[in-house]
Amino acid sequence: MPDATPPMLIDGLQFCRWSRAVFEQMRQAGMSAVHVTVAYHETFRRTVEHIVDWNWRFRDHADLIVHARTADDIDRARATGRTAIVFGLQTPMPVEDDLGLVEVLHTLGIRFLQLTYNNQSLLGSGWMEATDGGITRMGRDVIAEMNRLGMVIDMSHAGERTTLEAIEISARPVAVSHANPSWWRGTKRNISQTVLKALAQSGGMLGLSLYPHHLPDGSDTSLESFCAMAAEAAAIVGVDRLGIGSDLCQDQPDAVVRWMREGRWTRPDPGAITFPPQPPWFRDNTDFPGLANGLREAGFGSDEVAGILGGNWYRFMREGFVPAHDDIRAAAPGLQGADARAPQRAVLHHHQQGIDT
Template sequence: MPTTWPKPRPDLQENQVHYVDGLECSEFDREVFTELREGGLTCVTVTCGYWGDALESMDSLAAWRDLARDNEDLIGIARTAADIERIAAEGRTAILLGFQNSAFLAGRIRFVELFADLGVRVAQLTYNIQNDIGASCYDDPDSGLTRFGREVVAEMNRVGMAVDLSHVGDRTSIEAIEHSTAPVAITHANAASLVPHRRNKSDEVLKGLAARGGVLGVSGYRNISGPYAESIDAWAEMVARTVDLIGVDHVGIGTDLGRKVTFEHLQWMRQGRWSARPQYGAGSASNPGKQPPLPWFPDTRAFPAKEEALRRYGFDEQSVAAVMGGNWLRFYADVLPQSSDQPSREE
């Protein structure tokens, strides 16, 4: 792995390779923001919460505003695709605010617009257990998208908030894809046909996602990547096999990187307040702990090594640019609002 990282990319010229991470769950501070810049990241979607109610979620968003102000030389919060371009042109990394659950809505449809007004641009419909929108990947049976879920998806489409299906059950995912009028995302998961795991996605879900213009963020997270986490070249093979499955225009990167995440953080992610018993998420009773960093991807400064691994595997320049970030940038241009003003709701 190189020890001298490339300089930050200052603009979004068409033929340039841009690095975009579809999802991170790190505990962000100035050190981590510096790593984003040293890795040349154009844009990163961050996790603002999992189980927090509306008030706790607003606390998280307020904290992110403080972080952005205190580190404005390194990052900026983006609300539109134009914001991503502007922030990158200024030599900073654009941050998209996201949640890995819809608990912040508190069952209130009008909160979709309110949280969009606060800058939320990505929301996962469910996390690791059934909610009032639909089923998680760990729920059996999956009862599908609820009536409230259909309203939430439609409202997210209207306000320009990307629908994320990463931890969502297959039936709920398929129905969300069919109901959505905009492309949807799976920000951090892999194909279950490559690595069988409940957190990964069936071919039916992935092909439906691609048919509607969506993007899958291929992850290197050990628990859901299996043998493809063993080396960076194995990861590149997983990317290539995913491209074979759904096409190069629908594959990006979603590291699910958890820099500075402790075991206590992991426990909160996995069980929140809903369970008094240990929950293992993508792990298991025999593999309960925090996964060690990948030697070939300890943090985002290693993004250039991913680009080189794709080239070694045989990806041409256009495909490298698409996977490293171009597909996410196109997705954001399609899905995010054109301006910060919300469109009117049709009667």
């Protein structure tokens, strides 16, 4: 048994080719929790196959990893020297066009859901679309349902208008689990000062990405530059609202990045897309604790570093995973506190718009 409680280390997004070797590296690094992507463009049915695969992994590697549905599960994982795995989806395709699947997916453990992924979805616009139409009618209902259940709205890969509307409509803080400020690396995939400020006002979280396409010099970007950017971001969003969302895709073949980008919605373009090499200072989970040195040298205090590397995500997940105990079909009575406001607001708005149709 360790003498002291190990530090809280949480990665806000990974999509590795999962193996015992990767889980052993998580333990070597002392990772408390990792938010893993369960599905991208999959239907509900195929997403369930991935969940089944995870359920077998939890039994085959029960000494290394444990499924986390609540922050208490993260505590239990730490107490037993294991890494908590938090499920998320990078597109709303698994919800299909059935609002009820949000609750079903929540019951199966999904705790993060991206409302869009690059393209237009049924819920909103991705950052690659020429026109960002904002949150759709179904999007409003899904936001209300996620608010009710305690499923975190993740706006990575979304368009700016869609992101700002999601923050406005949601009664609860929103996350951008893996992206960087666009002033550091100028791509619409990263986020603007406007979004960063709105995120801060709503009590949201930004997970800083270590994926080379989100870094100014790709794989050659230095740890010093990354940590200096973190200090600038902290000045806007608040040091308590910053975490890591590495976007680590360790051991994945290039066919997977093609799938992530192209799904099955376009004619396959074999060979055109490859995974970039990781920066040498962040190749796998064992490099995670080393980020602390860079952050300290960039001027962050020890408590601040601890927050960025895990404490902030932990607090956000503890608050974010609690159900709101209201009902989007129910009337006003019984609602308590700010968390119950927006589901009502969103649905009222939706119904008002539809009242004459």
